[in-house]
Amino acid sequence: MTILGSSLAFMDGSVVSVALPTFQSTFYATSSEVQWVVQSYALFCAALLLLGGTLGDRLGRKRIFAVGIGLFTLASAGAALSMSLSQLVVSRSIQGVGAALLIPQSLAILSAAFPGRERASAIGAWSAWTSVFAALGPVVGGLLIQASSWRWIFLLNLPLAMWILLLLPKVRESNTELSTLSLATFDLRGTFLNTLGLGSLVYSLSFGPQLGWTNIRVVLSMVAGVSLIGAFLYSQRQNEHAMMPLSLFSNRRFLAVNLLTFFLYGSLGVAFYIVPFFSIQIKHLSPFATGAAFLPCIAVMFLFSSRIGRISSELGERSFLVVGAVCGAGGLVLFGLSSHRQGYIASLLPGMLLLGVGITIALSPLANVVMSSVPDEEAAIASAVNNSISRIAGLVILSIATIFLSHGFDRSLRAQLRVSPLPSQMKSQIYADHALMTAVRVPSDFGNEAERQGRRIVDRAFTNGYSAVMYAAGLGMLLAALPVIFWWGESSQELETIPASLNADLKSYP
Numbered sequence: 001m002t003i004l005g006s007s008l009a010f011m012d013g014s015v016v017s018v019a020l021p022t023f024q025s026t027f028y029a030t031s032s033e034v035q036w037v038v039q040s041y042a043l044f045c046a047a048l049l050l051l052g053g054t055l056g057d058r059l060g061r062k063r064i065f066a067v068g069i070g071l072f073t074l075a076s077a078g079a080a081l082s083m084s085l086s087q088l089v090v091s092r093s094i095q096g097v098g099a100a101l102l103i104p105q106s107l108a109i110l111s112a113a114f115p116g117r118e119r120a121s122a123i124g125a126w127s128a129w130t131s132v133f134a135a136l137g138p139v140v141g142g143l144l145i146q147a148s149s150w151r152w153i154f155l156l157n158l159p160l161a162m163w164i165l166l167l168l169p170k171v172r173e174s175n176t177e178l179s180t181l182s183l184a185t186f187d188l189r190g191t192f193l194n195t196l197g198l199g200s201l202v203y204s205l206s207f208g209p210q211l212g213w214t215n216i217r218v219v220l221s222m223v224a225g226v227s228l229i230g231a232f233l234y235s236q237r238q239n240e241h242a243m244m245p246l247s248l249f250s251n252r253r254f255l256a257v258n259l260l261t262f263f264l265y266g267s268l269g270v271a272f273y274i275v276p277f278f279s280i281q282i283k284h285l286s287p288f289a290t291g292a293a294f295l296p297c298i299a300v301m302f303l304f305s306s307r308i309g310r311i312s313s314e315l316g317e318r319s320f321l322v323v324g325a326v327c328g329a330g331g332l333v334l335f336g337l338s339s340h341r342q343g344y345i346a347s348l349l350p351g352m353l354l355l356g357v358g359i360t361i362a363l364s365p366l367a368n369v370v371m372s373s374v375p376d377e378e379a380a381i382a383s384a385v386n387n388s389i390s391r392i393a394g395l396v397i398l399s400i401a402t403i404f405l406s407h408g409f410d411r412s413l414r415a416q417l418r419v420s421p422l423p424s425q426m427k428s429q430i431y432a433d434h435a436l437m438t439a440v441r442v443p444s445d446f447g448n449e450a451e452r453q454g455r456r457i458v459d460r461a462f463t464n465g466y467s468a469v470m471y472a473a474g475l476g477m478l479l480a481a482l483p484v485i486f487w488w489g490e491s492s493q494e495l496e497t498i499p500a501s502l503n504a505d506l507k508s509y510p
Helices: 002-027 031-059 061-080 085-113 116-147 157-170 188-211 216-238 246-250 252-281 287-292 295-315 317-337 349-372 376-419 424-432 434-439 448-479 481-486 500-508
Strands: none
Touching (some): 002 031, 002 085, 002 287, 002 434, 031 085, 031 376, 085 116, 116 287, 188 376, 252 349, 295 349, 317 349, 317 481, 349 376, 376 448, 424 434, 434 448, 448 481
């Protein structure tokens, strides 16, 4: 039940990826605007995961899990009924709130239900199935879009959520010492600062390429975002009910694995966002074929994730995390190197296979390392911190990646138009829509050959930008291995062998 619930939230984070070109054409949106269909979900999920973990620890994990599923279900219905891009973004934001409530509870309930070595196997299964469901998102989304409508990618959530709610009464509450509901025990100030800070920062990164970096809205939102996030971190040092206890990061292993999480998930989010655009609008694959392009990656994860989880718990997770990050980086680089080749087998399959190997090796032991790095009573908040960091990574790194993509596309488009024999008026019309990138409307009133040449120019411009972004994402995933190589401390179990006074000092370190 917990695996199905968290998998539902993970899949919904990726299922829209193949629908983004459809959203862009349906609502005639710029790349910056359509990006918020993904970013709004990730923003509220990332900002509120910490509060969700705290709510579960203090009010009951089963209770908060049920609230999260209910809210997620209602928002899914709202997204399916959306008649404008703004309505869709609002519904996706509410979905993110529901996901923030249910995700940390699912892993904490599962962790409490299995003792000792059985826990590592159970968490490995959780990691495997949530990763598989996340990777299945583009496949399911592509099939539903091609067979019917994009609205079905949200309607699909309703029967699955109902099934989860029917199973919920059979689950026992994992923490019995619950607190009474008191606003004083919740870090509402931290929640506000974190949400508003992340939202302001992501807004500036998203719309900077479109509005210009000197635009007053972009500058003010950037300054506000950095200032609010700084205020949030400061507030966590001063608040005894902090939503993100900074003492967790005094454990070097917990710190290292969360740094790995940031770069790993951030780079992975770039691939899941940009590859569907490339496949549909440059390689001209159908939405279903684009989703099916991820099947080799999914197959590797499905076949080997559970085994890797068990083996890594016996041999030690550190080497698996490093090797997985390196293989994943190689897969992303292969996407860039193969971008100019024709056909799926030559342009996408090699990267998909190597990326699948990398994330299977790295993600299978990741959750177990997070949970074993802290005492049992901090399990939910540790899970929430790690999941929040993975979402923040997607927000920040994807926003930065789209900046590189936008500038790379713009630079390549201008360079090609400058030397092109196309009529000047046609060049001006093409460049006027450059913010739409692959959705640029190439004029047809200058002849068929001129139209075909203009389309080739737009496609090459996007391909060049796509390749550069994939190289940068590969570098980002490679950076994920560095904290694990050079900064690997004790787990919570190992901390028990440290003298009590030193252990207390470590836990109280801000």
